[in-house]
Amino acid sequence: xxxxxxxxxxxxxxxxxxxxxxxxxxxxxxxxxxxxxxxxxxxxxxxxxxxxxxxxxxxxxxxxxxxxxxxxxxxxxxxxxxxxxxxxxxxxxxxxxxxxxxxxxxxxxxxxxxxxxxxxxxxxxxxxxxxxxxxxxxxxxxxxxxxxxxxxxxxxxxxxxxxxxxxxxxxxxxxxxxxxxxxxxxxxxxxxxxxxxxxxxxxxxxxxxxxxxxxxxxxxxxxxxxxxxxxxxxxxxxxxxxxxxxxxxxxxxxxxxxxxxxxxxxxxxxxxxxxxxxxxxxxxxxxxxxxxxxxxxxxxxxxxxxxxxxxxxxxxxxxxxxxxxxxxxxxxxxxxxxxxxxxxxxxxxxxxxxxxxxxxxxxxxxxxxxxxxxxxxxxxxxxxxxxxxxx
Amino acid sequence: xxxxxxxxxxxxxxxxxxxxxxxxxxxxxxxxxxxxxxxxxxxxxxxxxxxxxxxxxxxxxxxxxxxxxxxxxxxxxxxxxxxxxxxxxxxxxxxxxxxxxxxxxxxxxxxxxxxxxxxxxxxxxxxxxxxxxxxxxxxxxxxxxxxxxxxxxxxxxxxxxxxxxxxxxxxxxxxxxxxxxxxxxxxxxxxxxxxxxxxxxxxxxxxxxxxxxxxxxxxxxxxxxxxxx
Numbered sequence: 001x002x003x004x005x006x007x008x009x010x011x012x013x014x015x016x017x018x019x020x021x022x023x024x025x026x027x028x029x030x031x032x033x034x035x036x037x038x039x040x041x042x043x044x045x046x047x048x049x050x051x052x053x054x055x056x057x058x059x060x061x062x063x064x065x066x067x068x069x070x071x072x073x074x075x076x077x078x079x080x081x082x083x084x085x086x087x088x089x090x091x092x093x094x095x096x097x098x099x100x101x102x103x104x105x106x107x108x109x110x111x112x113x114x115x116x117x118x119x120x121x122x123x124x125x126x127x128x129x130x131x132x133x134x135x136x137x138x139x140x141x142x143x144x145x146x147x148x149x150x151x152x153x154x155x156x157x158x159x160x161x162x163x164x165x166x167x168x169x170x171x172x173x174x175x176x177x178x179x180x181x182x183x184x185x186x187x188x189x190x191x192x193x194x195x196x197x198x199x200x201x202x203x204x205x206x207x208x209x210x211x212x213x214x215x216x217x218x219x220x221x222x223x224x225x226x227x228x229x230x231x232x233x234x235x236x237x238x239x240x241x242x243x244x245x246x247x248x249x250x251x252x253x254x255x256x257x258x259x260x261x262x263x264x265x266x267x268x269x270x271x272x273x274x275x276x277x278x279x280x281x282x283x284x285x286x287x288x289x290x291x292x293x294x295x296x297x298x299x300x301x302x303x304x305x306x307x308x309x310x311x312x313x314x315x316x317x318x319x320x321x322x323x324x325x326x327x328x329x330x331x332x333x334x335x336x337x338x339x340x341x342x343x344x345x346x347x348x349x350x351x352x353x354x355x356x357x358x359x360x361x362x363x364x365x366x367x368x369x370x371x372x373x374x375x376x377x378x379x380x381x382x383x384x385x386x387x388x389x390x391x
Numbered sequence: 392x393x394x395x396x397x398x399x400x401x402x403x404x405x406x407x408x409x410x411x412x413x414x415x416x417x418x419x420x421x422x423x424x425x426x427x428x429x430x431x432x433x434x435x436x437x438x439x440x441x442x443x444x445x446x447x448x449x450x451x452x453x454x455x456x457x458x459x460x461x462x463x464x465x466x467x468x469x470x471x472x473x474x475x476x477x478x479x480x481x482x483x484x485x486x487x488x489x490x491x492x493x494x495x496x497x498x499x500x501x502x503x504x505x506x507x508x509x510x511x512x513x514x515x516x517x518x519x520x521x522x523x524x525x526x527x528x529x530x531x532x533x534x535x536x537x538x539x540x541x542x543x544x545x546x547x548x549x550x551x552x553x554x555x556x557x558x559x560x561x562x563x564x565x566x567x568x569x570x571x572x573x574x575x576x577x578x579x580x581x582x583x584x585x586x587x588x589x590x591x592x593x594x595x596x597x598x599x600x601x602x603x604x605x606x607x608x609x610x611x612x613x614x615x616x617x618x619x620x
Contacts (some may be wrong), residue, residue: 012494012498012502012503012505014491014493016495017493017498018493021492021493022533023491194403296490299491300487300489301489301491301492303489304483304485304489304491305502305506307449307451307478307481307483308478308481308482308483308502308503308506308550309475309476309478309479309481309503309506310506312473387451388446389481390489
């Protein structure tokens with residue numbers, strides 16, 4: 001390693017030699033950087049899971065465009081739309097189909113007394129509102145009253161439960177004073193607002209949520225003619241539908257708006273953002289402590305090198321060399337441990353938390369920057385290396 | 392002596408430490424010329440100003456008043472770049488060895504050569520040669536922590552000499568050495584003076600070394616008070 005660094009640097013790798021000379025301190029420094037990396041990676045993972053869990057239900061929709069209430073920020077909020085908007089949308093050339101989508105929340109009491117909260121979508125069973133195979137396969141079953149399809153990824157429910165339903169063993173449970181029969185499964189995965197999803201017909205939905213008016217869905221799912229120009233149709237829809245109560249967006253735009261709102265306006269997104277900042281600060285402080293202690297311990301040696309003619313730049317190079325090495329050595333265990341924690345969190349919570357290829361690159365760049373900043377602060381101590389004090 | 396040919400020429404040098412009422416004068420109107428290739432010993436009691444004079448002549452301290460010419464360069468008012476360039480023509484041997492504890496004996500000596508930008512291929516032979524010369528041929532890859540006090544000091548001597556300095560400043564270089572090693576180091580410095588014209592200015596109280604000195608200069612309370620040999 002020393003020979004390799006010497007070749008790369010074109011000089012004696014003093015920073016590396018200093019680090020390996022004090023192995024206890026090196027181990028503590030690597031652990032500190034790894035810890036900061038884990039903190040940042042976990043917060044990024046949670047943030048990524050939030051963003052991904054927002055995207056998943058949209059991605060499951062069989063939609064080209066979405067019409068929602070003008071005050072809608074997320075899939076789950078916003079005022080109901082007048083059903084007449086659906087008819088108006090259908091009148092626009094290029095629109096092939098329009099189906100209403102109702103949204104509600106339902107508590108599912110478990111045999112042990114605990115509750116799973118489900119996001120409930122009420123759909124027209126005659127129309128393919130979702131493209132997810134399980135929903136499409138079970139859509140015909142929804143024609144029957146009080147029948148539901150459930151998300152296989154619902155949190156804290158044993159897989160055997162879903163396997164039984166998939167084998168044709170319906171499950172019944174009480175909710176909102178009605179007996180629901182779960183007859184099929186699909187897979188979306190729950191997010192931060194609920195433990196999973198439940199799909200029912202619009203008629204069942206209105207029976208579960210009697211306060212909701214039949215003519216007022218939360219969203220209208222639109223599909224375009226294959227030959228239609230998406231931009232032109234979107235513009236025509238915006239002309240046709242009144243802007244004071246409805247907004248027309250592509251699914252991607254709706255996802256982006258929802259994600260931006262939940263990550264910047266909702267506490268959960270802000271907390272994860274703060275977590276990333278805290279992780280970076282922890283890393284900066286740990287690396288600064290290590291480097292500044294190291295500089296302080298070697299002040300006499302640096303002063304000696306100054307006396308024999310080495311310039312300040314040489315010492316900066318040593319400190320930055322140490323910072324860079326710590327960044328790399330701390331990054332590797334940090335990523336490996338974070339990968340293990342991602343798997344554990346995904347298994348326990350069912351959240352869609354996964355390492356994206358870009359994330360390690362981002363964190364490594366950030367770690368090098370973080371260590372560089374710490375090194376830059378630590379080099380202020382070098383000014384105290386006065387060769388005149390050596391005599 | 393001609394000022395331009397002397398290795399070091401000091402004229403009217405005064406130096407103070409502190410400010411305001413705490414300001415204290417350490418050197419008083421020093422005039423001194425050190426000839427090239429000679430071993431000069433600086434004698435004086437503790438606090439007499441010999442270390443201050445050494446650091447001023449060695450470009451380690453800013454000249455406040457007077458003139459110090461080192462190897463033909465005026466140090467009074469000199470910019471940092473010039474001071475650094477001058478230091479690269481010098482060798483320093485400190486009372487405490489000040490070796491880098493993470494570097495082996497060879498690597499420590501190499502640092503004395505690296506300042507001149509020597510390529511990797513050029514450093515091994517002179518470093519090894521000097522370490523063998525100071526009796527450490529079997530300890531090339533030892534860390535300072537595994538060397539005795541005397542061995543560390545010999546590494547420091549090798550580090551100071553490996554760059555072929557024109558002037559060597561040494562502060563009690565034999566304090567940590569046994570009689571034979573101490574004499575060996577000083578004889579080596581003297582031989583360098585004769586062979587290469589290296590000038591050595593040494594602060595010491597070691598009576599064995601006084602016999603080898605070409606010249607002895609005595610300081611007392613910041614003033615030059617005597618000269619011998």
